[in-house]
Amino acid sequence: MKLYGSYTSPFVRHCRIVLLETNCACEFIETDQATSAVRSPTKRVPFLEDGDVFLTDSIAILKYLREKAGQSYLASTHELNQFCMVNTALDTTANLFFLERDGVDLTAYEYTRRQAARIESSLAELNQLDLPLHAPYNDVQLRLACYLYWALFRNRINIESHKNLQDFLSGIQQHQPFVKTAIPM
Ligand SMILES: N[C@@H](CCC(=O)N[C@@H](CS)C(=O)NCC(=O)O)C(=O)O
Incomplete structure (x- = not known):
C-alpha cells in the first residue's frame, strides 16, 4: 500500500494518524503539487494505491483503512x-x-x-x-x-x-x- 501526500496537509495527516492507529503497513511517498496534478484526477493529495485500489480523497481513504482494520467509520x-x-x-x-x-x-x-x-x-x-x-x-x-x-x-x-x-x-x-x-x- 502506498499513500501519497505532503507532511503539511491536514487531510494527509488524518490518514497518517489512522495508519498508525491501525498498525497498517504503508509506504508514504512525499508528493508535491506538480506530481499530484499528473497522478490524480483531483490534482490534490492525499491519494492511495493498494493493488487495484486507487482512492483520490481522504474521506474514502479513511473509510478504506478503518474497514480494513475492522473498525467503524462515521457510523451515525x-x-x-x-x-x-x-x-x-x-x-x-x-x-x-x-x-x-x-x-x-x-x-x-x-x-x-x-x-x-x-x-x-x-x-x-x-x-x-x-x-x-x-x-x-x-x-x-x-x-x-x-x-x-x-x-x-x-x-x-x-x-x-x-x-x-x-x-x-x-x-x-x-x-x-x-x-x-x-x-x-
Ligand atoms: N477533499 C480532499 C481535499 C484534499 C486537499 O484539498 N488537499 C490539498 C492539500 S492540503 C491539495 O492537494 N491542494 C492542491 C490544490 O488544491 O491545488 C480530501 O479530503 O482529500
Whole structure:
C-alpha cells in the first residue's frame, strides 16, 4: 500500500494518524503539487494505491483503512454531520489560504467575505461540541485536531475565545499518533 501526500496537509495527516492507529503497513511517498496534478484526477493529495485500489480523497481513504482494520467509520448520521461541518471549515480555510497566497484580496468580494464568516460561525459551533481531553478519539475529533493545528500553524484562525477547542487541542497533543505526524518545523 502506498499513500501519497505532503507532511503539511491536514487531510494527509488524518490518514497518517489512522495508519498508525491501525498498525497498517504503508509506504508514504512525499508528493508535491506538480506530481499530484499528473497522478490524480483531483490534482490534490492525499491519494492511495493498494493493488487495484486507487482512492483520490481522504474521506474514502479513511473509510478504506478503518474497514480494513475492522473498525467503524462515521457510523451515525450525527457523527457524519459533525465530520462534514469540520471538513467544510477546513476546506473553506484552505481555499482562502491558497487564494490569498495567489494575491487575492479576501475582503474585496462578497463570496470570500462569506467564506470567512463561515469559518468563524463554524468555529463557534465546534466549540460547543462535547470534546474529549484524552484518547480514544473518533474521526470527527481527529479531523478537528488536524484542522485546528494546521490553521493555527498557517495563522488562518484565532481560537482565543474558544476555550473548549483550546483544551481539546492541548489534550490531543499528548496522543502519540498525533505527535508523530506533527508538521515538521
Ligand atoms: N477533499 C480532499 C481535499 C484534499 C486537499 O484539498 N488537499 C490539498 C492539500 S492540503 C491539495 O492537494 N491542494 C492542491 C490544490 O488544491 O491545488 C480530501 O479530503 O482529500
